Amino acid sequence: MTICALIVAAGRGTRAGGDLPKQWQRVAGRSVLAHTIAAFRAHPAVDTIALVLHPDDLDKAAPFREAGIAVAAGGSDRAASVRAGLALLPERGKVLIHDAARCCVPRQVISEVIAALEHHAAAAPGLPVTDALWQGSAQRVTGTQDREGLFAAQTPQGFDLPVIRAAHAAYDGPAADDVAVARAAGIVVAITPGDADNMKITTPGDFARAARILEGRMDIRTGNGFDVHAFGPGDHVTLCGLRIPHDQGLVGHSDADVGMHTVTDAIYGALAMGDIGQHFPPSDPQWKGAASEVFLRHAAGLAAQAGFAITHVDCTLICEQPKIGPHAPEMRRVMAGLLGLEVERVSVKATTSERLGFTGRGEGIACMATATLVKS
Numbered sequence: 001m002t003i004c005a006l007i008v009a010a011g012r013g014t015r016a017g018g019d020l021p022k023q024w025q026r027v028a029g030r031s032v033l034a035h036t037i038a039a040f041r042a043h044p045a046v047d048t049i050a051l052v053l054h055p056d057d058l059d060k061a062a063p064f065r066e067a068g069i070a071v072a073a074g075g076s077d078r079a080a081s082v083r084a085g086l087a088l089l090p091e092r093g094k095v096l097i098h099d100a101a102r103c104c105v106p107r108q109v110i111s112e113v114i115a116a117l118e119h120h121a122a123a124a125p126g127l128p129v130t131d132a133l134w135q136g137s138a139q140r141v142t143g144t145q146d147r148e149g150l151f152a153a154q155t156p157q158g159f160d161l162p163v164i165r166a167a168h169a170a171y172d173g174p175a176a177d178d179v180a181v182a183r184a185a186g187i188v189v190a191i192t193p194g195d196a197d198n199m200k201i202t203t204p205g206d207f208a209r210a211a212r213i214l215e216g217r218m219d220i221r222t223g224n225g226f227d228v229h230a231f232g233p234g235d236h237v238t239l240c241g242l243r244i245p246h247d248q249g250l251v252g253h254s255d256a257d258v259g260m261h262t263v264t265d266a267i268y269g270a271l272a273m274g275d276i277g278q279h280f281p282p283s284d285p286q287w288k289g290a291a292s293e294v295f296l297r298h299a300a301g302l303a304a305q306a307g308f309a310i311t312h313v314d315c316t317l318i319c320e321q322p323k324i325g326p327h328a329p330e331m332r333r334v335m336a337g338l339l340g341l342e343v344e345r346v347s348v349k350a351t352t353s354e355r356l357g358f359t360g361r362g363e364g365i366a367c368m369a370t371a372t373l374v375k376s
Ligand SMILES: Nc1ccn([C@@H]2O[C@H](COP(=O)(O)OP(=O)(O)OP(=O)(O)O)[C@@H](O)[C@H]2O)c(=O)n1
Pocket: 008, 009, 010, 011, 012, 013, 014, 015, 016, 023, 052, 074, 075, 076, 077, 078, 079, 081, 082, 098, 099, 100, 101, 102, 200, 201, 202
């Protein structure tokens, strides 16, 4: 069964305030939206992610698209945004429709919805109301409300894709959520366990609460990598994915991209999952001449499978020649694209070794790198 996550992020967050709509504000080191996407990327059962952005935010869509996330422009209310997102998804399968603003969604909440979809066409998390409920007006209690059978509605709300598409097609006007749309079409919706941590950032005080939840769960890892390749005959070197004309080449089993190998090893290091030689043995002929992006993608894939988001990479090339500075911006862009990161999170810099040692004598290029991975 194909499971798609549809994240709606096209609201303006007027109640939350701030200089930017709430999904773009930073909490615990990343944007609210980045946390939300990471939660679904890290879930092993989720196959694809689609995202709905406000039309004014489409200039921010490129890094998501480069990371394989389809992006649509949202509508004037949540239901319209959901409809725009549904149009991106395959005809069949299941969809988990989720608010970008629920950036602390626990893995278990997602898993329970997915499990319920094996037996139901629609399922959504609800948190039983435990506080007493009042009616009030002008700061006075004017009545009480029985809490029996009341739930606070959460997302992700899960559906059979054809079922929710038909329900939205038949629905007119705004809706609080997709459960309301489904119920209007007569669909029975199962309630799965919600979680108090699955709060929606709605008002300014919610940012601090989300930060406390996310920081309390965070597993932050750093890994380092180091690699050396010797110069040999050739007319170019490949560094951090760029082919750079040079009067020598680099010797190696693959394309000898010492920069990308080092970043790859830094990611494996942060995961404590061995090194590049273990995953891609030089004795294996299939990697002869391989483009090193294969290795970097593999390491990034392992990080995602283990529930980690790569949040930063810093790579230092050590050589006298070629000069790296003019190429560094493009190297950053290439590696950021492969890792699904904003370019601001990828650093490529260089140093000489003051003509000392093997790099100083121009016998080869060395590289060191650090990668930071975060699981929240
Ligand atoms: N036209 C809209 C309105 C809302 N949403 C999304 O629906 C989710 C839940 O909505 P809400 O918390 O109400 O967000 P906003 O509409 O942004 O907030 P506000 O009502 O305070 O402006 C959010 O992730 C929001 O981005 C959307 O995609 N398109």
